[in-house]
Amino acid sequence: MNLNTTYLGIPVKSPIIVGSCGLTSTAESIIELANNGAGAIVLKSIFEEEIILDFEKNVLPKVGPMDNDLEFFDYYDYQIKDEVLHKYQSLIADVKKSVDIPVIASINCISNGEWVSYAKKLEEAGADGLELNIFKLPFDIKKSSEEIEHSYIAIIERIIEKISIPLAVKISPYFTNLGEFVKRLSLSGVAGIVLFNRYYSIDFDINNEEVISGGVFSGDKDYEMPLRWISIMNQKSNCELIASTGVHTSDNVIKMLLAGAGSVQVVSALYKEGSSYLKKMNSGIKEWMSSKGYETIDSFKGNMSQTTADKPEIYERVQFMRYFSDHKH
Amino acid sequence: MSVNPDYLKEEREQEWRVVLRSQKKNKERTDLVRVHMTEVDPKIRVQSNIEVNQGLSEDDAVNEAQRCLDCPNPTCITGCPVEINIPKFIKNIERREFLEAAKVLKQTSTLPAVCGRVCPQEKQCEAQCFYTLKLKKEPVAIGYLERFAADYEQKSGKMAVPEVAPAKGIKIAIIGSGPAGLTFAGEMCKRGYDVWVFEALHEIGGVLKYGIPEFRLPNSIVDVEIDILKKMGVHFETNFVVGKTATIDDLKDEGFKGFFVGSGAGLPRFMNIPGENYIGILSSNEYLTRINLMDAANPNTDTPIISGKNVAVIGGGNTAMDSVRTAKRLGAERAMIIYRRSIEEMPARVEEIKHAQEEGIEFINLANPLEYYADEKGRVKQMKVQRMELGEPDSSGRRRPVPVEGSEYLIDVDTVVVSVGVSPNPLIPSSLPDLKMTRWQTIEVDDDKLQSSIPYIFAGGDIVRGGATVILAMGDGRKAAASMDNYIQNISK
Known part of the structure; x- marks a missing residue:
């Protein structure tokens, strides 16, 4: 029995991929994750917005009152990007020397400007794949849903032009017709779609009437949203589907694989339980497979996908009616 | 120190300045129109390297100096990074003591003839002039007058060699x-x-x-x-x-x-976008140095520069203006500035932008290069630019350029000068x-x-x-x- 599967078409020894996060920002912690059985790791993202903020907060205020050095700082954001990129390239090179699992670079961008050309540089630095986290918050009320979707496709097309390594796109669930959009994305040339990313959430401190940071980690029930959509979109997509958000236990992993995911991304559980939790999750999957008599992941992957039903929408409706008919007040 | 208020007051109360002030009423002074500096016709000047600004005549300088009110609180000095005693040098011009005016300049500025030409006075001393601040009129042409006094001294042949202390042997x-x-x-x-x-x-x-x-x-x-x-x-x-x-x-x-x-x-900076290494793409440092110091505009030199027909200069500072205006002088049919913000946000001096516009420079604002394309020999032939729009003001108070998605288009170029700053x-x-x-x-x-x-x-x-x-x-x-x-x-x- 083994846990072999693929991530973006690259063979991996476990379906558990460590998602882009602080744990994947240094070579030391990545080595630890690899030693504990991660199938692959997605490096902490380079954030386009972070660079813009750095430029605006730390660089532009340096401009003297008479704009004496405006010319010096006018394009300094490109310098910052270059510095960030250089560090990132070094991280990729260091990590690649130290681990034998795939290392996926990650870009978190909001526009399709010159930024996308950096994808090529990450490939040259040795990344095995690239994850694109397009950070378009859906509350930009000036943009129609069509425009937002179009911009995703445009960014992907431009990046695919530049690189030959596989590309994953990580999306939120906030699309008007999510299924149709996932299908369209899957035809755009991406090797995988990660369902779903978690936006930074906010909360209110009502005593001080301030906006504060909301929950950072996913909850253990949050897996239900990706589970549903992977289940719906399996076999309707032309690429791998990767589950993300709320995958906290080996049971969650198994559910995602049964729904049709090729692999899962885990982050919050590792923050809470530590890197060694990966071993426990891998063991949990193996125990379940053994109890069911499965030798490989492929032998059960997608078994519970809704797409195996002729009319999945009816399947969903039936489940809904059954649920409420069973719950009497 | 020239900015010491007591010192300034003492200087202002010198007899000659009191007499000079009394010769004209303030109303008469403020009614005078700011002098216009003669410029070589744009069609003629783009044919050569002749200096665009021709300087002021003695009479023009004196007339302009009369506009200065010799304010009790000379705010203009606060706008000068080296705190030149501005009223004192201007009043010396008014009384036609031009060498004396130059001497005042040299008390704090080593190269007044240079500063009179290249300082952004509109953001410095002239921005703090009483005319600008209170009267909402064109400021006294401090920069022009500075240049006049310095040039006068240079042309007079009476440039004093400063006294040197006995040698210390260090x-x-x-x-x-x-x-x-x-x-x-x-x-x-x-x-x-x-x-x-x-x-x-x-x-x-x-x-x-x-x-x-x-x-x-x-x-x-x-x-x-x-x-x-x-x-x-x-x-x-x-x-x-x-x-x-x-x-x-x-x-x-x-x-x-x-x-x-x-x-x-x-050390020139680049944008590190695809294709930036193609032949025909160079930094403004290299472009200007080769032309200004190495005679590269002359095809018979060892390292001639190709005079592009379609020259794009990326950036909005003075160096970008110098580069694009140089390209025009080298025969470019289309000399373009490509800048990601609007013309109002350009760091270049207002005068430089005006001169460039007069010379037929094409300003492609709210556009940013994304990529360059080359011919089979590796020479740049086209560039892809993306339109930008202005978003919210950033911390410098200027509106932030935001890419307009799907707005990319191509421009034919054979020379690109990248002028996005130096380190x-x-x-x-x-x-x-x-x-x-x-x-x-x-x-x-x-x-x-x-x-x-x-x-x-x-x-x-x-x-x-x-x-x-x-x-x-x-x-x-x-x-x-x-x-x-x-x-x-x-x-x-």
């Missing part, structure tokens, strides 16, 4: 011969030091020579100032790269007791591991003394500020000289 090295280095050299020479300037290029003058084209700042203007320094006894070593030809430690071994780094910001040259810092640098790769100095983390090394100009106007660089040279003099006197005790 050797001081200056790295770089730009405005900061030249000013420092003059100041230290006056104090009796044995001053040596080491210049990496074959010409003395730094950015004043290699960076600013002849049509904006003729080299002869700079050479006059250099000659004065030579007469004072400053030694110049050209083609001498400190850090390569000899290190600071080598020079120390040769007896140099103090070092002033004024090596400027000569300090890393040669000096890289040879001195103990020298503290800032995030911007500038030398970290004490704000008041301009002394670096290595006590015998002082620094000023662009290597400290990143980007500085000529006058600020000069101010640094002056301040650093006073500090180094103190430092050397203290260690000699």
